[in-house]
Amino acid sequence: MALSAEQRTALRQAAHWYSQLNSGEVQPSDHSAWQSWLNAAPANAWAWQQAERLQTRMSATPAPATSRVLSLAAHGRHATRRRVVKAGLVLLGGSALGLGSYREMQYSPLLADERSGVGEQRSLTLKNGSTLLLNSASAVDIDDTREQPHVRLRQGEIMVEVPEQQRCSVVTRHGSIAAGHSRFCVRLFDDASKLDVFGQQARVTLASGQAMEVHGGQSCQFDGKGFSAVQTLANAADAWSRGLLIVNDQRLDTFVTEVSRYRPGWLHCAPSVAGLRISGTYRLDDTEQILRALATSLPVQVQRRTRFWVTITAA
C-alpha cells in the first residue's frame, strides 16, 4: 500500500514511542505524554496499531536462537570483515543477564552515573567497602572521592550496607540520610522518599533543617517539608535484595504495582479485581511465573495484548 505523508509522520512518531516504551525506563509522565499523543489524531491511533503489530510479531519470535541465527547469517553475508568481533557479540547476545547475576564493580571514576535496567539488580562496591545494591530501574550518581562516599538516588531504590568504622550518605530530592555501620534501604517515590533501617540507626536531615534518627527495625517516609510517623518495618521488607517478593494478605492492585517494577512495559489490574487479597513468596527474576501463579490461585485471568502490555481481569 502507498502511505500518505500524514501516515509516515505518524509512523515516525509511533516508532519514537515504541523505542521510549521499550526502554524499560518508562516514567508516569512518559505514559501520559504517550496517551495524549495517541488521542491527538486518528492517524496516531492507526500508527500505534502498527507498532503493536510489530511488537506482537517480535514477541512471537522464538528467542534466544533467533538473534544468534540472524546475527550469524548477517555475518556470513558480510564475509570476514568483522569475524572476531561479531562472533563475540553473537555469543553475548544469547545470554541476557537477569536478576541473580549481580555484577560486582570496583569504583575509580571521580563521579559516576550508574543505572540498572528493568528487572535487573546491580551491586556496586565503593572504596570504603560500602556496598550498594540497585533494585530494578534505579539510578544513582556516586561521588566516591571523599572519605565518606556520597550517593545521590535519582530513581528507584537502593540497599546500602556500610561496614564497621565507615560512613556513607545518601541524598534524594527530599532530604539526606547519613549512617555509620548499618544496613538501610532508600526508595524514591514521586512525592516522597522512604527509609527502611535494617542495621543500626541512620539520621535523616531535610532541606528545612529538620532532622530525625531512625532506628533499626523502623521505617519512615519524608518529603521536603516533614516526616511521616515512624513505623515498624514491614515483614520481609528487604526480600527484594534476595530476589524475592514476599507478601502477606496484600491487595492485588498493590501487589501488581510492585510486580510491574520488575517488568518492562505495563502491567495493570482491573478495578473489579483490585481488592482481592494475595499472600506468598515469589521470585522477582521470573515475573511470567508470578502471572501464571496469579491465574491459578485467584479468580483472575491474565490478558496479554502484547508481551509489554498485560492486564489482569476477572476470570
Place this chain on the structure above:
Amino acid sequence: MSTPDVALNSQVSQLYRAQSKWLHGWLTPRVNCTHLAADLVQDVFVRVMTAADAAAKLEAVREPKGYLATIARRLMIDHLRRVHLERAWLQVLAEQPEALDISAEQRLSLLQTLFELDAMLAALGANVREAFLLSQVDGMPYKRIAAQLGVSEVTVRRYIAKAAEHCMIYSLTHGQ
C-alpha cells in the same frame, strides 16, 4: 477464470517461450549450478505472474530481459540469504549442548519466520539491526545494548526507533 487472467496467462506464456532459455543462460554462471538456475527461472516466472498489477507491469515493460533479470537478481539475493540463514541455523544447532527436539515441519516454519524477519531487517545498518534484535528478541535493557555495541543509550534509543519505523513501513508495504 476471468478474462484479464486469460490475457495475462497468454502474455506470460509468450514471454516464457521467448526468454526462458536466455534467462537460464544468464543465471547459470551467476549461481554456478544449472539445476538451481532452472529452479530460479521457474520462480522468476511465478513472480511475474503473481506480481500486483502483473498485466499492467508486463504491458509497460519495454525491455523484457531487463525486467526478468531484475526479478532474478532479487531472487538470487533471497536465495543466498536463505542459504546463509540455514547455515547459521545449523551452526547454532551444533553449538547446543542438547539436541533440539524439533520436527521437520517446525524447522521449516521456524526458518521461514527467520527468513521473513531477516528480509525485513536486511536494509538496516548492522548496529541498528543488532540493537533491535537484542532488545526485541532477547529482551536486553538499552543500557546493556549500549555497552555491548559501544554506543550511548541515547543512540540505542535512536536505533530502536529507526528500526521500528523501518519495520512498520516494510510490513505495510510488503503486505505482511
